[in-house]
Amino acid sequence: MKRGFDQKNVHAPITLISGDRVLETGTGSGIWLLDLSTEVPIDVEMQGTDIESKMFPAPETYPNNIQFSVHSVTSLPQAWTDRFTLVHQRLLVASLQEAQWRKAINEIYRVTAPGGWIQLFEPSEWHAGPVNEKHRAMLAALSHHRGIIWDCYKYIPQMLADTGFVDLKVIQKELPLGKWGGEDGVAHRKNLIEVWWGTKTPILKAGGFGFVNSEQEFDQLMTDLETEWDNTPGSTHTYITWCARKPL
Numbered sequence: 001m002k003r004g005f006d007q008k009n010v011h012a013p014i015t016l017i018s019g020d021r022v023l024e025t026g027t028g029s030g031i032w033l034l035d036l037s038t039e040v041p042i043d044v045e046m047q048g049t050d051i052e053s054k055m056f057p058a059p060e061t062y063p064n065n066i067q068f069s070v071h072s073v074t075s076l077p078q079a080w081t082d083r084f085t086l087v088h089q090r091l092l093v094a095s096l097q098e099a100q101w102r103k104a105i106n107e108i109y110r111v112t113a114p115g116g117w118i119q120l121f122e123p124s125e126w127h128a129g130p131v132n133e134k135h136r137a138m139l140a141a142l143s144h145h146r147g148i149i150w151d152c153y154k155y156i157p158q159m160l161a162d163t164g165f166v167d168l169k170v171i172q173k174e175l176p177l178g179k180w181g182g183e184d185g186v187a188h189r190k191n192l193i194e195v196w197w198g199t200k201t202p203i204l205k206a207g208g209f210g211f212v213n214s215e216q217e218f219d220q221l222m223t224d225l226e227t228e229w230d231n232t233p234g235s236t237h238t239y240i241t242w243c244a245r246k247p248l
């Protein structure tokens with residue numbers, strides 16, 4: 001993702017200096033924090049939180065100005081109020097229901113220091129041909145079934161404003177999907193198809209929503225999707241970064 005976004009981890013208009021504090025919610029493997037730690041002074045304090053610790057990196061693999069802990073973004077420690085210069089969150093689209101998004105952004109606002117920044121990153125639309133459209137409709141059905149908003153990108157700006165964040169900056173990038181897009185298109189295809197494979201069990205368990213009736217049909221749809229992306233110049237997926245400031 002960094003590759004498609006100007007090779008930058010921080011898009012908020014700040015330079016992190018000694019004594020600043022950075023939080024990443026929904027950190028997963030902590031890859032964003034680990035990468036950022038190579039670019040900032042060693043005494044920038046970094047916290048990574050997630051509802052699960054299973055993806056956290058082994059302690060010997062990261063510097064001791066990074067800490068990982070288990071917290072939901074919807075309920076961060078009270079002691080963190082007004083604490084962080086920057087709070088980053090990436091790719092929670094498949095995890096949070098609408099009410100949880102509001103709670104999450106409220107909690108992030110609370111723990112951001114006055115004058116500090118939030119930085120969110122989520123996907124928006126993706127386009128190719130008819131197979132892609134069928135697959136999108138199937139994902140929309142799954143999202144509806146789980147109460148998840150796959151189009152959270154439509155609501156994020158308003159949620160940020162409602163919470164009190166100001167100075168919204170939006171960076172939107174359309175990345176190529178499939179072989180026609182060269183090395184970047186192939187890398188992106190591999191990432192995205194892996195995410196879609198992860199929906200196999202929930203879709204089949206829910207009965208396929210009228211789009212697939214068996215494991216074989218699901219697998220065939222995935223194969224057809226990759227072929228369509230590869231052979232449809234102009235297949236793209238758009239991602240958005242939002243940065244906004246907590247007023248002083």
Ligand SMILES: C[S@@+](CC[C@H](N)C(=O)[O-])C[C@H]1O[C@@H](n2cnc3c(N)ncnc32)[C@H](O)[C@@H]1O
Pocket residue numbers: 025026027028029030031032049050051052055071072073074089090091092095096
């Ligand atoms: C798709 S992964 C993204 C991981 C990481 N942000 C990245 O970009 O590599 C989503 C992560 O969100 C975490 N997650 C889901 N619900 C959460 C919640 N309520 N609070 C904090 N983390 C959550 C999951 O455990 C998972 O690690």
